[in-house]
Amino acid sequence: MSAASPLRLEIPEPHNAVRTELHPDLNHAHVRFIGLGKTYNGQQGPVAALHGIDLAIQRGEVFGIIGRSGAGKSSLIRTINRLEQPTSGRVLIDQVDIGEFDEERLVHLRRRIGMIFQHFNLMSAKTVWQNVELPLKVAGVAKPAREQKVRELLELVGLQDKHKAYPAQLSGGQKQRVGIARALVHDPAILLCDEATSALDPETTQSILGLLREINRRLGLTIILITHEMAVIRDICDRVVVLEHGKIVEQGPVWQVFGNPQHEVSKTLLAPLQHSLPEDLQGRLQPQPASAQDAVVLRLQFTGSRQDEPDLAALFSALGGRVRLLQGGVERIQGHALGQLLLAVSGSPVGTEQLQQRAAAWAQQVEVLGYVV
């Protein structure tokens, strides 16, 4: 997107605005963290919630921040609209350091950054319409313009017939839709999502994620979300960082982190989405073959680093003998096929080591799990 994009964040710039020249690529970053740190004064002395965060988020991407609870996700996302004040380092939005903004400029900044919350945070005493209208009202927008904008957004989120309802009369998914409408009412360039689907059931989560995807495509805004669910990252994000104890431990395109996670935390977070070895098989698995007729159990991992999908016929004929598929699956993330296959190979003309080598021509990682009768 060009610098003249209408969605570009316009912040009144003071005479002493800090413009930082960086690597040309980074100069196009929409949001950039430089050596960001946050320390709280806890009861047992200072507690570091974030340290040394360096990160560049590009314009128009859906960027995920994942981590276990207490990893610092919430603090990190809140430094973007200064609900959280960092104790060290800088946050640049469109290359402008927001660290020294006074209340006036902060109010303008926040009107260009929408935010939605895990518990929706809708005003209980206001109707759906009044909730969506509130950001415009406090900004002094005239009534006809307000009415048009609110109607437009309620239509976008599919709640035009609920405008007179109070939040208490809505379902969780509907409340989050109101939250999204409210967040978009100032045509923001950035949307922050703080565990936006964590309080919703799986079906509603899907519909909210679909809506966010659509908004990202249609309006071209940058979405930054935090979550503790890898499924959310898989379904909507382009890139992801994994946070642990206030530090970035892994980052990359989603398919890469899913296909080949490097850090322990990433692997733990991915575990619920992956097929583990079925229990019945686990019990029958022997470390050494009891007889020559026993089948070798292989685990083949596809990390998505190859563009083509696994060719099963070619794989099976290379392995030789009788190849049984015990368990497995392949899913597509960002056009990359990744997943794993558990195979039991018996009566192959070649030995175990040879089998492993042959399988490696198709899969990125091959592991011998043991032998079964």
Place this chain on the structure above:
Amino acid sequence: MWFERLLQGFIDTFLMVGVSSLIALLAGIPLAVILVTSAKGGIFEAPALNRALGAFVNLFRSIPFLILMVALIPFTRLIVGTTYGVWAAVVPLTIAATPFFARIAEVSLREVDHGLIEAAQAMGCRRWHIIWHVLLPEALPGIVGGFTITLVTMINSSAMAGAIGAGGLGDIAYRYGYQRFDSQIMLTVIVLLVILVAAIQLGGDRLARGLNKR
């Protein structure tokens, strides 16, 4: 004659309670807002002011009304020019009602979910907007409930004011019931007070329920 005396007592009670509670409402809400917003983590954080104001409120809350009334006699004379009658009673009643109501309103305001304040900040609300569009509307049902309690408490206190010559229903019950053993008058007054309190409580509860959209 009985009827006229009772009617006059009713009007006096109504005036004492009404005027003092109205002033308490107008002064108590800003006081409560200052107490909440100046507290630690509040949007207008000012710990010194918060402590001073809190101590001031506690001071007046801790003096029993009968004693407050007597202690305030010079001040009352300064304000209304007399220490006798309905208007003289309004001064100590107001001074007792304001901190009482402010504390109750403060609790309602403090119970407003912090997430709502955060959401308001995130949407670009200035701090005054947060008070006006978030804190007060969200706390309104609780504030109405608190004002109902204040009215009932002031009816109670106004009877004590009656004992030092302010008039009102309490005064009638005290003079005829206690000093003249006329239990018929006393019972009538009691019935009237019960009806008055019940009406206020019912009306207040209804209003609070209507305003509560949660």
